[in-house]
Amino acid sequence: xxxxxxxxxxxxxxxxxxxxxxxxxxxxxxxxxxxxxxxxxxxxxxxxxxxxxxxxxxxxxxxxxxxxxxxxxxxxxxxxxxxxxxxxxxxxxxxxxxxxxxxxxxxxxxxxxxxxxxxxxxxxxxxxxxxxxxxxxxxxxxxxxxxxxxxxxxxxxxxxxxxxxxxxxxxxxxxxxxxxxxxxxxxxxxxxxxxxxxxxxxxxxxxxxxxxxxxxxxxxxxxxxxxxxxxxxxxxxxxxxxxxxxxxxxxxxxx
Numbered sequence: 708x709x710x711x712x713x714x715x716x717x718x719x720x721x722x723x724x725x726x727x728x729x730x731x732x733x734x735x736x737x738x739x740x741x742x743x744x745x746x747x748x749x750x751x752x753x754x755x756x757x758x759x760x761x762x763x764x765x766x767x768x769x770x771x772x773x774x775x776x777x778x779x780x781x782x783x784x785x786x787x788x789x790x791x792x793x794x795x796x797x798x799x800x801x802x803x804x805x806x807x808x809x810x811x812x813x814x815x816x817x818x819x820x821x822x823x824x825x826x827x828x829x830x831x832x833x834x835x836x837x838x839x840x841x842x843x844x845x846x847x848x849x850x851x852x853x854x855x856x857x858x859x860x861x862x863x864x865x866x867x868x869x870x871x872x873x874x875x876x877x878x879x880x881x882x883x884x885x886x887x888x889x890x891x892x893x894x895x896x897x898x899x900x901x902x903x904x905x906x907x908x909x910x911x912x913x914x915x916x917x918x919x920x921x922x923x924x925x926x927x928x929x930x931x932x933x934x935x936x937x938x939x940x941x942x943x944x945x946x947x948x949x950x951x952x953x954x955x956x957x958x959x960x961x962x
Contacts, residue, residue, distance in 0.1 A: 739826050740814055753836070754829040762810035763830070764837050766803070774936055775801035775961045796936055797943035798928065798956040802841055804834045807932055807960035815931050815959055818867040827867040827931075830959055831874030838957070839878050845955050848924040850876040850883045853942055854913070856890040871959065872929035879927075887919035888942060905937040913942050915949045922950030927957055934962040 737744055738756035740763075752760045768777045771784045774791035778784060786792055805811045818827040835842075852872035860866050869885050876883035891914040915921065926946050928939055933956065943954040 739829060740810060740817075753832045754825065755833070759810055759814075760833065763804065763814060764833055766805040768806060770803060770961070772800055772802075775803040775933060775956070775958065777806055777961065791936065794936070795940075797940045797947060798936075798954045799943075800845065801933065801936075801939070801956040801958070801961075802838055803933070803957075803961045804830075804837060804959045805961075807962040811960050815867075818870075818931065819863070821864050823867065824865050824870060827865075827870035828874060831871035832878075834871065834957070834959055835875045835878035842875065842879055842927065842955075842957070845927070845953075846925050847879055847881055847927040847955065849887075849921075850879065850881060850927045850929060851888050851946070852883075852885055853928060853930040853938060854885070854888055854890045856893045858893070868930045871931060872927075875927065875929060875957065884919070887916050887921065888946065889914050889916055902935045902937075905935045906940075909937045909941045911941075912938075913945045915945060919949060921946050924951055925953040925955070926951045927955050929957050931958065932960050932962055933958040 736751060738751060738759055739754040740759045741756060743756050743758075755763060769780055769782065770776065771778050771782075771788035771791060773784065773787040774794075774796065776788055776790040778788045782788060787794075807815070814826055814830055817823045818830065850872050852866060852868035854860075855863070855866045855868075866885075872885065873883055890912060892912050926943075928942055928946070930939060933939055936956075939956040939958070943956065946954055
């Protein structure tokens with residue numbers, strides 16, 4: 708979708724991000740997401756006001772431990788859920804901060820712009836704080852973000868998954884290796900693709916760097932959003948082929 712353009716030729720979205728960035732410099736006690744101010748008695752939490760933080764951190768739904776999809780309160784997930792039960796998935800478990808909706812969706816969309824790096828970092832910190840117990844129980848040895856293709860990273864200036872992964876690795880006290888996994892081909896943007904097309908499109912998209920040492924390690928793969936699970940599953944397949952014993956997928960949101 709094309710961004711609306713101001714009279715001077717600058718997209719309105721970029722103008723809004725620039726204005727928000729200036730506001731953060733002038734008013735550092737403003738929420739990164741809604742711009743509201745917090746008082747000294749109710750300080751910002753990881754850059755978010757109390758209302759936004761609660762919307763981001765509280766997941767009201769049950770989730771499938773295999774694919775992190777939303778499930779009903781009485782769903783039997785021993786063999787997965789309806790979203791993943793019939794699908795061969797290379798990662799062994801998955802967890803999320805919340806569903807891809809509301810404030811969390813809004814925040815993630817904003818991380819995909821050049822001014823969204825700080826939001827990505829704070830979302831990573833929020834995710835680490837909320838999920839650190841489950842992550843420690845998984846016995847993770849190394850954290851690796853899902854890489855962007857070099858062209859997309861160059862255009863954006865950063866990889867939001869890497870910013871998230873940095874915060875998670877720091878909370879766990881384990882190494883972050885952002886360069887062990889590489890995107891070796893672009894996959895078509897699949898906003899309109901079927902689920903089966905997504906799985907086919909991503910095949911062969913990742914490679915393992917010569918310096919990587921996945922053998923015998925339990926790996927946490929980090930991304931911002933899981934839709935069908937195709938991207939994370941393909942990355943997990945490659946990591947396991949390189950010797951990893953277990954792969955857990957961690958995402959901010961599950962669509």
